[in-house]
Amino acid sequence: MTTDALYTGERSGLMARARDILIRPVSEWRRIAGEEPLPLIGSYVLPLAVIGAVAGFVASVLYAGVFEINAALVWKAVSAALYVVFAVLCVRIAGWAINMVAPRFGAEANSGRAGQLAAYASTPILVAGLAAIAPPITGVVVGAGVIYAFVLLALGVQPVMPVSDPENNVPRFTLSIVGVAIVVVAAFATFVGPLINTGRDALSDAIETVAPPPPPPALPITSAAEDAISRLSQANATMLLIDAARLEEQFPDTLPSGFARQSVTYAQRGGVSRADAVYRTEGAALLLAIIQFSNDVDPAAFATLLAIKPDGPNEGGYARTQSIDGRFYAEEVGAQSARYVVIGRGVVMIAEGRVTMDQARAAIETIGLPRLETMYGR
Structure with missing residues (x-):
């Protein structure tokens, strides 16, 4: 991509956009601000979420040391699918929250721009899903991804959804979205988490009923x-x-x-x-x-x-x-x-x-x- 393209609104490929928002966020936000606010769920968020989900699924199977079609394997596949669903849902909720909060800080409500801000700011979290291939560092990488996502959000507010008095309102705007994110995560943990656990148990019971696990090998009986x-x-x-x-x-x-x-x-x-x-x-x-x-x-x-x-x-x-x-x-x-x-x-x-x-x-x-x-x- 040429230097001029950074500001002309030309759209680059998925990997290039993810790379640029991570390593040169200031210039990338300027380029994004020059784009027409098109839906990014299908073209950006979903592919990154799927890549992370597949990486997590493959890593969990490889680290298990055995490939056997059983309740555990099916649940790993379901977990990967749920990861994609929740990733897309969280980005949509973030976009809705950004659009609702923006007018309070002097910005114009614009669902398209709010969607851009939410989608691109979530890049570090989506990319951090690849860390599943190295389980010992997954938690650290995901935590760093969450922090960097809020940093990207702060850097992108003014170029994409200009607020009045940016020196004071950009930090407040960002902290407001952080608060919304905390509430959403707490709600998921309180209400959705137990439902997922119940579903996992029901799935395991159903699979064991249809295809019960093979009996353990008989231990030799000695006199x-x-x-x-x-x-x-x-x-x-x-x-x-x-x-x-x-x-x-x-x-x-x-x-x-x-x-x-x-x-x-x-x-x-x-x-x-x-x-x-x-x-x-x-x-x-x-x-x-x-x-x-x-x-x-x-x-x-x-x-x-x-x-x-x-x-x-x-x-x-x-x-x-x-x-x-x-x-x-x-x-x-x-x-x-x-x-x-x-x-x-x-x-x-x-x-x-x-x-x-x-x-x-x-x-x-x-x-x-x-x-x-x-x-x-x-």
């Missing part, structure tokens, strides 16, 4: 035995397993109630070393196992191997589990059998067979779990 194995393996299990043959040495020749050792087998795989012994007495058999597990054992697979039943009654008896002093105990009693499992610090012992629960406990206590923990735990 008490698996939890105990996981905890004890990380805290007390060794990194390196011993030779399973060394576990064989821990089985005594006899156990209480007259049980005599018949055979022993041992193996090592899957993060465990295991030795199994068979004890017999007249009319009864007892299977006894000593298992050492490492800190990289699979808790789920190991818990499955131990086959510990959940608490509750079963055929002819019951199943019961409990934790005492960091160890996990499982009892399973049937009509003619018993099974006793103790998960200790790096070591598991199992006693089971056609025996009583007292006989199973006595077998484990005879060998001594604490002693095995000291030898084979960490």
